[in-house]
Amino acid sequence: MAESWHGNYDTGSQSDDSYRFERLHIEPIYDSFFCPLTKQVMRDPVTLENGQTFEREAIENWFRECRESGRSLQCPLTLKDLKSTDLKPSIALRNTIEEWSARNEAAQLDMARKSLNLSSSEGDILLALEYVQQICKKSRSNKHIARNAGLLPMIIDMMKSSSRRVRCKSLDTLRIVVEDDSENKEILADGDTVRSIVKFLSHEQSKEREEAVSLLYELSKSEALCEKIGSIPGAILMLVGMTSSKSDNILTVEKAEKTLENLEKCENNVLQMAENGRLQPLLTQILEGPPETKLSMSNFLGELVLDNDVKVLVAKSLGSSLINIMRSGNMQSREAALKALNQISSCEASAKVLIEAGILPSLVKDLFTVGPHQLPMRLKEVAATILANIVISECDFDSILVGPDDQTLVSEDIVHNLLHLISNTGPAISCKLLQVLVGLTSSPSTVLSVVSAIKSSGAIISLVQFIEAPQKELRVPSIKLLQNLSPDLGQELADALRGTVGQLGSLIKVISENISITEEQAAAIGLLAELPERDLGLARQMLDEGAFQLVFSRVVKIRQGGTKGGRFVTPFLEGLVRVLARVTLVLADEQAAVALCRELNVAALFIELLQSNGLDNVQMSSAAALENLSEESKNLTRFPELPTPGVCGSIFPCFGKQPTINGLCRLHRGMCSLRESFCLLEGQAVDKLVALLDHTNEKVVEAALAALSTLLDDGVDLEQGVLVLCEAEGVRPILDVLLEKRTENLRRRAVWVVERLLRSDEIAYEVSGDPNVSTALVDAFQHGDYRTRQIAERALKHVDRLPNFSGVFPNVG
Secondary structure: OOOOOOOOOOOOOOOHHHHHHHHOOOOOOOHHHEOOOOOOEOOOEEEOOOOOEEEHHHHHHHHHHHHHHOOOOEOOOOOOEOOOOOOEEOHHHHHHHHHHHHHHHHHHHHHHHHHOOOOOOHHHHHHHHHHHHHHHHHOHHHHHHHHHOOHHHHHHHHHHOOOHHHHHHHHHHHHHHHOOOHHHHHHHHOOOHHHHHHHHHHOOOHHHHHHHHHHHHHHOOOHHHHHHHHHOOOHHHHHHHHHOOOOOOHHHHHHHHHHHHHHOOOHHHHHHHHHOOOOHHHHHHHHHOOHHHHHHHHHHHHHOOOOHHHHHHHHHHHHHHHHHHHHHOOHHHHHHHHHHHHHHOOOHHHHHHHHHOOHHHHHHHHHHOOOOOOOOHHHHHHHHHHHHHHHOOOOOOOOOEEEOOOEEOOOHHHHHHHHHHHHHOOHHHHHHHHHHHHHHHOOOOOHHHHHHHHHHHOOHHHHHHHHHOOOHHHHHHHHHHHHHHHHHHHHHHHHHHOOOOOHHHHHHHHHHOOOOOOHHHHHHHHHHHHOOOOOHHHHHHHHHOOHHHHHHHHHHHHHOOOOOOHHHHHHHHHHHHHHHHHHHHOOOOOHHHHHHHHHHOHHHHHHHHOOOOOOHHHHHHHHHHHHHHHHHHHHHOEOOOOOOOOHHHHHOHHHOOOOOOOOOOOOOOOEOOHHHHOOOOOOOOHHHHHHHHHOOOHHHHHHHHHHHHHHHOOOOOHHHHHHHHHHOOOHHHHHHHHHHOOOHHHHHHHHHHHHHHOOOHHHHHHHHOOHHHHHHHHHHHHHOOHHHHHHHHHHHHHOOOOOOHHHOOOOOO
């Protein structure tokens, strides 16, 4: 039979009963049913004038070929010429064929129904499914027959088969059955059938995924089923994943893409797609959809968590439109636009896009406008948040106009308005506007303008008061702002903190919190570190409040590995060391500072910190502190009390010889110790300081050289100081510092130290043979400042590069 539906399946060892569909006929097929040309059962038989019957389409093609080839019109069977090409429908034969086909197909359909059972063999099920496909492809009416015969639920059940081939065939069959048939699609929409189809998207076998996607694509042509598909958890996520898959074939990827395009007809699906990274449908709806859709989609965008790359895409696509809504929309639309802009502005690249689109004037206007058209406070908070996000980007805010009269964000009036809002609104807005000022003071190009505006506003006291705010979200940006201001407003801030209100104590309390190191703690210690170093009043108050003991203990704990804090550990430690070093600056004026340094043995800690490799600021501050401590050593060294000579001793000098005292410091000629007199020699710090002279950071080198210079200072035994440096192999590194000429400060310091070293005849003799050193001293003599030239002149005299006239001309007067 021409319509046999065994297909191309390799049925293997299936039983003979597997072919029962082919031979099951109610009555035998007749030869007259077949077209002589196609050898297939005719559907539209027609008769020629000579009585021969053919399939209409086949005989028409035959006649056309005759005309095209120039042959006479002949009967294809008799090859005799025809007088006419008129075709007479053979209605009786067609009716007979249709009746036979209907009876035969009904019998085959019944057999297929019996085979569509999970207990049937794989071969029988595959044959039955193939048969269903064939009859459904033949005509749309057959799809109704299949539906009325109850075949759809049976085919759906075949998706549960343990055979992968059966599962794939059942998916393919369902696709054919529902194609262009809304009623069949409605049947699939009932129950969990769509959920079962979606599950195939997660299968490892690509063939099952391919068939499932093809079926879903067909189903997605129905708007009702679009909602059904989208409601299945994970359906859209998996389809979105397939569109970017490199493992699936191109056709499958294309079908997934087309399926998603169909699903976009449902708003909920668009939202799901946006959540799963397919954002373009959402953007299109916001740009082109009706007003109510634009509003709902904008609101959703404001709640969406986006990657930075996506934020940039959204900013480029929607930025201008959202800004226009901010300017002219109704309050509901402005709220949606603000929330969406808040979401996409929190990335430096997207913030720059929004700045170029002109967002700043609108934000400033929304923040400062009062009266009937002003934003409610909850939306001013959103506007403040957007502005805080935007100022983090590295833009020239001093040149971007935001208002009339060429106003910029750092214009005095604008900064005054920001300060007014900070002081007169709630914490939610104040904290965001403080962040705005933090961003503006973090840039060298805008910080001075903000400093000037804050000075003229007299707002320093009110800003300092935020240190005591109970809300952390207020304290953190206020402390960071004050830290940024401290290099230019250090004395004003110190005066404010020294007051009786207690802000200094609040800062110390923040630092004392024994938790993982936070951004707030790092900012607090950074602020204290930036205040004027030699402010005696501030140092006294810090001594009184136990700040230095606290700082010391925090440093020790970090060194012992007892503190965690991730990225804030380093700035926190650097700030702690700078603050602790502050106590060494007031040793001469504050006996309490000396007592504290002795009690805590801070000199030992600073010597240990010299070896904090990779922490340049810690090493620099430690070396500077050791310089200050060593400067005090000559004042703190205890000299032994020698007995008074007796009468005989005064008359006979031979009896008055002083006893020899062992254990005296060779440098200070007294009784020294690291803890009591901060002696670098006793603390074995010289080698460590010499090692830092080879550091890549010139500021560390300068601090180390300054500390070493105290070994050659007035008030110590210079000859012994030179000897100490020789023993530590420090002379050559010091000369190298002079030769490198890295900075003017370093050269000035190096010239001073080298001149002291050259007072040793032995070193002067060795150096005189080094032309490089002489050249460096000559250069300093010619190009240095007045003090450096004087010292270089003395050094050149030591190596006989300049004449020493002091011995030629006698002293006069």
